[in-house]
Amino acid sequence: MGICSWLVLGGLAGWIASMIKGTNARMGIFANIATGIVGSMIGGFLFSLLGGRGVTGFNLYSLAVATVGAVILISIVQAIRK
Numbered sequence: 001m002g003i004c005s006w007l008v009l010g011g012l013a014g015w016i017a018s019m020i021k022g023t024n025a026r027m028g029i030f031a032n033i034a035t036g037i038v039g040s041m042i043g044g045f046l047f048s049l050l051g052g053r054g055v056t057g058f059n060l061y062s063l064a065v066a067t068v069g070a071v072i073l074i075s076i077v078q079a080i081r082k
Contacts, residue, residue, distance in 0.1 A: 005058045010036030013063055017070030021078070035070045043069025 011029065014036030018024040027035070043065040044054025055062040 013066035016067045021074045039070025039073045040066035
């Protein structure tokens with residue numbers, strides 16, 4: 001995937017994850033993109049450990065993997081802050 005695809009996928013995944021976790025009002029576009037990109041790495045790692053595939057390209061499966069990873073990342077950050 002190219003850089004533009006990573007930015008778009010990361011932005012979408014981070015935005016969806018922030019809506020799921022209720023942090024959408026506090027996060028801007030750059031935080032959503034960063035959360036989505038790091039979340040895609042976390043999700044890809046976890047899915048590959050479980051025998052699945054990681055992020056495979058710009059498709060719905062990759063968006064789901066990145067969103068799961070971003071939700072996990074936001075959960076970890078929230079736990080550390082408390």
